[in-house]
Amino acid sequence: MAELKVSVVAADHEVWSGKAKQIIARTTEGEIGILPGHEPVLAILAQGEVRVTTIEGNVITAQADDGFLSVENNTVTVVARNAGLV
Known part of the structure; x- marks a missing residue:
């Protein structure tokens, strides 16, 4: 099974990292969903x-x-100025 290697970091600490099936994030262009095999992107x-x-x-x-x-x-890799688990 294909998987993603995900890192979510804030400016001063790591929020979460691990293996995942999917990630969904809000970008300036709208929500983006990432699955294994996704084309390279910078948003x-x-x-x-x-x-x-x-x-x-x-x-x-x-x-x-x-x-x-x-x-x-x-x-x-998700890099945010501020981030924390909810």
Whole structure:
């Protein structure tokens, strides 16, 4: 089964990292959903939730402020000025 390697970080700490099936985040262009095999993308985050569905099926939700989301080779990095688990 394909999976994503996800890191959600704030400017001063790591919020969450692990393996996931899916991630959904709010960008300045609207919501984006990322699944394994997604094309490379760099997006600007808007203030809102970042929802990560883990391999086990749990949903991790973080509130994130301004930042960016990067996807390449099944690796997703979310970097926000401020972020924390909800």
